[in-house]
Amino acid sequence: MAVTIKDVAKKANVSISTVSRVINSSKPVSDDIKQRVYDVVEELGYTPNPVARSLVMKKQQIIGVIVPDVSMSVIGELVSAIEDNAKTYKYDIVLCNTYGDVENELRYFDLLKAKQVGGIIFVTDEINDINAKRLLDAEVPIVLFDRDGTDYGVSSVLVDQEKSTYEAVKYLIDIGHKDIMLVRSGDEQQKFTISQLDGYKRALKEHKIRFKKKRILESNFDADKVYREVKKLVKKDDLPDAIFATSDAMAIAAINAMVDNGLKVPDDCSIIGLFDSKISKFYRPQLTTVGYPIYDMGSIALRMLTKAIDGHNKKVQKVVVQHSLIVRDSTKLINS
Amino acid sequence: MAVTIKDVAKKANVSISTVSRVINSSKPVSDDIKQRVYDVVEELGYTPNPVARSLVMKKQQIIGVIVPDVSMSVIGELVSAIEDNAKTYKYDIVLCNTYGDVENELRYFDLLKAKQVGGIIFVTDEINDINAKRLLDAEVPIVLFDRDGTDYGVSSVLVDQEKSTYEAVKYLIDIGHKDIMLVRSGDEQQKFTISQLDGYKRALKEHKIRFKKKRILESNFDADKVYREVKKLVKKDDLPDAIFATSDAMAIAAINAMVDNGLKVPDDCSIIGLFDSKISKFYRPQLTTVGYPIYDMGSIALRMLTKAIDGHNKKVQKVVVQHSLIVRDSTKLINS
C-alpha cells in the first residue's frame, strides 16, 4: 500500500490538513512544522495521489490532445512539442487519434470531458457544422490548432494562410514560374482554404497571371490522391511549371508522381511544401517549404490552455505566428 | 454540476448500490429495476465519474506509453496502433517522450505509477542496469516493445533480431554483394545488438565471407551520425557494396550521404532498412526493408497488457512476431 497523507500526518504529528497545506503551499504554515512535514514526506517517499486530488478538485491534471493521426510527420512533431511543455507544467496528455473522422472527434470530446481533463488541444482538418457545435458548448477550455475558432469562442494558434500562400506563390513567380498549381487542403467552405485561395489569387493578380480553375487541386490532405492526380497530369503532358502544396506530405507525393514517371524535380517542375516537417529535410531533393514554427506553436497552444484552465485569460485569443519560406532544393530559378 | 449516481438513484427510487450494480453488471439485479435504472440513466444522461471510480479501484483506465519520441516515424505509427486498440478496450493512453534519456524513463515510470495507470507499454532504445531495475520492481504490468525483458520478468513483443538480420544480409549476398556493412543500433552490451551481430556473422560465414570489424557501424539510432559516417566513407572511397541499417531512418540517412555526394542508390550501393515505416515508401528510391508488423505489434502489446491488468495471464510472456523482407528499389542485383 502506498503511503498516504495520513501516514505523513501521523508521523509528523500534525493534522492532514496541515500536510495538505504545506505540500500545496495553499495556506501559511509555521516554518518548523513545514520543515517537519517536508522531512517526513521525504523519509516516507510520499507522493500525493492525483486521483484523489482530482476527485475533489473536479479536474484532472490532464490535457486531452485530439489530432487526426500521430503517425503523420507534422502531427507527431506537434504532439511531441505539446507533451514536452505539458510535462513542465505538470500535465499529462492523453492522446486521441480521430483519423479525420468527425464522429471520432465528437466521441473524444465527450470522453475527455467525462474524464474531466483540464483542457483540450484540438487539431482538425476542417471545422464544420458538427464539430463547431461541440466547440461552442464545451465546458472545458479548448485551444484550436492551425484553424481559426474565434468565431466559436475558441482560442486559436495559427499562421496567416493568406499571407503564407501568397508568399509561396509569389516566390514561385519571382523565380520565373507562370503556370502555378495550388494544392489546397480543405473544401471551399473552409475559411482557411478560402484564405489559401485568396493568397494564391492575389499573387497571381499582382503579376498579371490569369487564374485558371484547373490549376486548383483539392486534396483534403490526401497524399495518395495528389499522387494520382499529378500522375494524370504527367500522362496528359499538362504539368504546371510549379506547384505549391499545402502540406509537405502532399508536396512529396507530387514529386514522387513525377519522379516515378521519369521527370525530375526541380528541373521539370518546382515544388513548395508546407510545415517544414522532418520529412521535408529527409527527402531528396530536400523540400523548399513554408515553415511552421511547430514547436513554438505547440508551446503556445499549451500555455494558452494552461492559463485558461487556471482561470486567467478569460477571453478568447487568436495568436498568429510567423511562418517563413525555407528555400531548399525542390525549387529552381528558370529563365524564360 | 454533472449528474451523479445519487441523482440516478433518487430518480429511480433505488439505492446507489443498485445503480452501481446495474451499470457495472457486477451483481444480479431484477429485470424491472434494471430497466428502470437504465431508463433514468438515459433520461439524465448520466456518465459515471471515472475519477471517483479510479479512486476506489486504485487503478485508472489509463495506459502509460513511454517512447523515445513520437515524432519519429515508426514510433508515431506504433503509438497510433496502440491508441487505436486502447480505445476499443476503453483505455486512454498517456504519452511520455523520453528522448532516449534514462533519467526521463525513470521519472515517467514513477509518475505513471503515481497516477495509478493500469499498465505501461515501454519502448526504449536500450535496456540497461538503471532502467532494468525499474522493470524488476514495477508494481504495474509492463509490456516491453522490441526488446526482450523476460529476464526482468517483463512480457515482451519483439521480432527475432538474429534471424531478421541474417535474412537481410543473406539477401544482400544473394543478389551479389560481398562487402556488406551493418549499421547496428545499440552498444555491445545490448542483447538485441548482439543478436543483430550474430545474424550478420552467420550470413557472412555461411557464404564464406570474411568478417571485417570496420564494416560494423554503431549508431544508436542516430541518423545524423550515420549520415556523417557514410559521408566519410564516400570521401575515403571506402564504401561497402551494400548496407543493412537497422532502422529506416538510418538507411535513408545513409542514402542521403551518398546521393548528396553524387553517388546513386542502388547503383553504387544497395541499402536495406528496418521497420517498413511510412517513410520507407515515401522516399525515392523506395526503400527495401525488413518489415515489422507495427500495427499488429501494437495490438498485441496492448492486448497482453490489458490481460495482465485484468489479472489473467500472470506469467511473463514473450511473443515473437514475424518480420518480412520487403524488396523495393534501394537494392539491386549485381553480377560480379
Add this chain to the structure above:
DNA sequence: TTGTAAGCGTTATCAG
C-alpha cells in the same frame, strides 16, 4: 497558525 470534519462520486462489504 492549526485541527476537525464534511464532502468529492464511486465501489464493496455486510446485513437484511
Add this chain to the structure above:
DNA sequence: CTGATAACGCTTACAA
C-alpha cells in the same frame, strides 16, 4: 436481490 454504510485519499470551509 436490495440497501446502508464504510472506505478510497485528498481539499477546504469552519472552528478553535
